[in-house]
Amino acid sequence: MHFNCNFSLEHYFDVLDYAKKSYKIGIIKDFYKLQKNNRFIILRHDVDFSIDISLELAKLEMEHGISSTYFILLQSQYYNALSDLNIEKIKQFLKFGHEIGLHYDLSPTKSDEQALDMVIKESELLENLINSKICSISPHNVSLTSKKIIYDHLNFIDATDPKILNSVKYVSDSVQNWRSGCMCNHIDNESKLIILTHPIWWMKSPNSREKILSNFEINQMETIRTLVNETKQIHQSYFEKLKNE
Ligand SMILES: [Zn+2]
Ligand SMILES: [Zn+2]
Numbered sequence: 001m002h003f004n005c006n007f008s009l010e011h012y013f014d015v016l017d018y019a020k021k022s023y024k025i026g027i028i029k030d031f032y033k034l035q036k037n038n039r040f041i042i043l044r045h046d047v048d049f050s051i052d053i054s055l056e057l058a059k060l061e062m063e064h065g066i067s068s069t070y071f072i073l074l075q076s077q078y079y080n081a082l083s084d085l086n087i088e089k090i091k092q093f094l095k096f097g098h099e100i101g102l103h104y105d106l107s108p109t110k111s112d113e114q115a116l117d118m119v120i121k122e123s124e125l126l127e128n129l130i131n132s133k134i135c136s137i138s139p140h141n142v143s144l145t146s147k148k149i150i151y152d153h154l155n156f157i158d159a160t161d162p163k164i165l166n167s168v169k170y171v172s173d174s175v176q177n178w179r180s181g182c183m184c185n186h187i188d189n190e191s192k193l194i195i196l197t198h199p200i201w202w203m204k205s206p207n208s209r210e211k212i213l214s215n216f217e218i219n220q221m222e223t224i225r226t227l228v229n230e231t232k233q234i235h236q237s238y239f240e241k242l243k244n245e
Contacts, residue, residue: 005182006206007173009057012197013064015184016043020066023193027099028069028136028159035167035192042168042194043068044159046103046138049078049216051089054199062096069159071103071138074122078220087129094132101136101159102126106147115147116154123156159194172196176209 003014019025024037034040043061047054047070054070061068070093074081081090093100102123109115123134138159139149151161158164169190171183176198180186183195200212207215 003182003184005184007176007201007203008206009060009202009204011184011206012202013060015187016041016061016066017064019187020064023187025066025068027067028101028138028157029099031157031164039191040193044071044101044138044194044196045069045199046071046140046196047073047079048076048103048140048198049200051079051081051086055089055092057199057202058093058096058098061098067097067099069099069101069136071101071136071159072126073103073105073140074126075105075108075140081126082129091130091132094130099136100126100130100132100134101138102134102156103138103140104149105140106145106149107141109147112148112150115149119149119154119156159196165194168192168194170194170196173198173201176201176212 003011005011016025019041022039024034024040026034026040026042028042028044031042034042043066045054045057045068051072058068058070072081072090073079080086090100102119104115104119104122106115106118109118119137123137127134135157136159137149137154137156142160149158151158151163169186169192171178171180171186171193173183173196183193183197186193200216201209203212
């Protein structure tokens with residue numbers, strides 16, 4: 001099958017719709033179950049920038065009959081996973097049939113033990129908030145930290161555990177750059193695949209990394225502006241109330 005590669009949602013779903021005819025597509029939690037299939041693809045997404053953009057992809061995947069794992073950061077600089085609104089959105093991924101995992105960031109931790117402790121605490125917090133067990137985890141910005149999770153001590157499946165990665169072909173679109181070629185190149189050539197994508201890079205019409213990030217910046221500024229205006233309104237009513245007392 002020949003594809004024209006780009007970072008459009010059209011290409012994304014052309015590839016997966018083609019792949020799902022001969023591969024079982026599943027979530028990280030089911031890794032050991034999926035091993036029983038001759039051909040499988042595990043789809044994993046790291047939610048590094050935006051819950052909203054990821055949720056749009058999650059809805060499309062559901063419409064295409066595809067389940068995947070979305071890894072949520074509790075320490076994101078771009079979104080607050082703990083806000084009421086976002087908790088409801090995170091629950092929506094589950095309703096679409098996807099798995100929610102914890103995307104952990106070890107950069108603030110000082111030792112391997114502290115790292116493990118942080119992952120356990122964060123996953124407990126996330127599972128309490130969404131009322132659903134967290135079974136899978138994945139590290140954020142692995143290249144920026146030397147700390148490691150000691151996988152054998154975990155009750156989780158870590159998507160980057162060598163036990164997993166050594167038994168599959170792993171491809172990632174990190175920094176909107178397929179280091180080993182677009183995911184479509186591996187369909188039919190590899191029988192067991194883990195595909196990591198970052199939803200922010202995939203748009204209806206394909207766009208460059210720079211353009212996507214500047215649009216993202218504009219959207220974030222709009223959000224802040226709306227929030228600040230709401231706060232100003234609250235302040236105004238507060239002072240009006242004081243005046244009338
Ligand atoms: Zn491609
Ligand atoms: Zn990440």
